[in-house]
Amino acid sequence: DATMISTGGRCEWDAPCSADRIWRSSLRLEHYALRPDEMQVLLDRLEQDNEAEKRKNRRLAIGIVAAAVSIVIIFPIVTVFEGIGVIALIILAFGGIMALAVFSSRSQKLQRQQQRIAFLGAVLDENALDLHPDAKLRFDLDLRDYDQGAEKLIWSGYSPHGNIKKRYHDRWLRLKTRLADRSALIIERRSDIKTKKGNIMKRKERLKVKLRPDPKIYDLPAARSALQSEIPLLEIRSAGQGEELVWKVRRQDQDLPASDVQIDLRRVYRVLARYPRRGRR
Secondary structure (H helix, E strand, O other), X not given: OOOEEEEOOEEEEOOOOOOHHHHHHOOEEEEEEEOHXXXXXXXXXXXXXXXXXXXXXXXXXXXXXXXXXXXXXXXXXXXXXXXXXXXXXXXXXXXXXXXXXXXXXXXXXXXXXXXXXXXXXXXXXXXHHHEOOOOOEXXXXXXXXXXXXXXXXXXXXXXXXXXXXXXXXXXXXXXXEXXXXXXXXXXXXXXXXXXXXXXXXXXXXXXEEEEEOOOOOEOHHHHHHHHHHHOOOOEEEEEOOEEEEXXXXXXXXXOOOOHHHHHHHHHHHHHHOOOEOOOOO
């Protein structure tokens, strides 16, 4: 099993260790470098902890319902003391509403955390056969919610009616690894959130994929025009001594599946395969 040690509020790997402390000590995992099997251990543990938190939340909901039923049963008795009974009922009803609001908000946050864990796991599964055998997965993963962290808030103001509005840029994943042909692959995820009175009004999911093909294997100058004509949204940038292929995917108010990474990679490689470096045919 892999284990985590916490250093100054950040978790770093020092195998072998236990991932149990991650969830409780930090939801922000920075500067990790794991083998694919170690990554799977980490994801499994995070999913287990997420499910444990959901069970706690469900128990909270059951407790709230039980309290509400008790109030309904007891209320006819306490109405003997009319004023006290009504006041008690109002206080308990208000407390129940607040508790349900906390339960709903917590459920949504846990669901968003689970979606991030699932996305990373799906990327790993779908690209498992394409990874270099000695490759490590280097990543930053932020499982905090969009409003947890001052650095995520980019704007705050008020509507004409005086309601507070906020905008967040939640950069929650950066993954870098090396593929079987030694090309570097970088995957970045960001959620853009707009809220009004604390409620999410708009959500935009963003995916950026960067591929740095090995110039010793592919003739990138010769492939440039074919890449740009067959994959219109692809950008080609200079990166060190080679070139970097960049494409972006956006989804408005819906989840962004990990399969988008694999689909675009396949399209790029179908073009690159036609332009091997001379002498490598």
